[in-house]
Amino acid sequence: MILGDIVGHRYDFKESILGILILGAFLLLFLVDFLIKKNRRDILSTLLIYSVIVYILCLIKVVFFPIYTFKDTSDIKISMFFQVIPFKSIIPSLKYHNWIQVIGNMALLFPVGVYLKILSKRVQSLKKVLVVSLLLTLSIECIQLIIDFITHYPNKVFDIDDIILNVIGCIAGWKVAENLLPHLKKDNPSILTNS
Template identity: 30%
Template sequence: MIIDMSRELFCILFFVISVIGYIFYKKRNATIQYWIIPVFVIYLLYLLKVTLFPIFIFDQETLEKVKEGVENYLVFYQLKPFASIVNYFREGAMIQLIGNVILLSPLVVFGEIVTRGKWRITRMILLVSSVSLLIELLQLVINYSTGYPYRVADVDDLILNVTGVIITMLVLRAAKKAVSRKEESCLKIRALLYKE
């Protein structure tokens, strides 16, 4: 059996989470523009799809057939720092490297919008890094639960995710300083993001 996020499930989850988000938005009298919530929900659903799905669940007989001849090569986790990163460079898998660096950047942007940039960089890095760690732990749990490691829990993914978070934070803070010098641009961006 393969559990995957189909288009139908994606649409249902998008609708349900967006409605729940709208209810909280109205009750909390949020200061951000509402369009940010559905965009963020789409990002979260894609994040789940890219990091956790599909999940392969085989009965014992099929699992044994799948593992036949490759059992020694199945890896459930990779804990050696920089081993995968070196491998990405060696094999020219730059898309994997860049993808892991930018994977959590939208989460940082959303966090900056919601907090209005008032959180210290270290606090945001800790929060988003915790999300990265949670993803890796979920991948590990799924691997051991199913007996089939489709997604390898990798310490290098964590390193690359955190690197991307730091880069994104620095770029956002530099952009904020640059825009704040231009009052007209600053007002347009505030109107786009916040209800005044």
């Protein structure tokens, strides 16, 4: 049986659409920053803000798309929609050197930790980073689960191991930024809003 016989629809956030959205965001921010605002940011601060927008759009693409609907979902069981046993997929991945799964999930929210350290005035403790990263990854997993229930197919499975790795990645990003902060502050004092 070919995939086309069982797939109903494939919804995707194509790279071309992603590129158009990124370009549109750049143009909009350029207009706001350089034509309307009187207090213009330096180029490094502007690029940092742009990178946040690009990251958010890429994150949406990676964590939610593609979404498939299937013509026949009679064999789908509710247990296929989630995995709630901690380390069930992490341990075999490490044992069989499948680093892509582990590193990919940690890298997913690594930039969030960096952005929190550099851009946020409120999230400046490890405890707050832990709470923010946990809420963010839990939200992503819950949205994925809702999409799965709507499509009646486990497109992206709610996985406790993804939550664990995402949180570790976010904290790692925050710690890396914390260690680089003195150097950034010395070279570019205007890039940091939290100091």
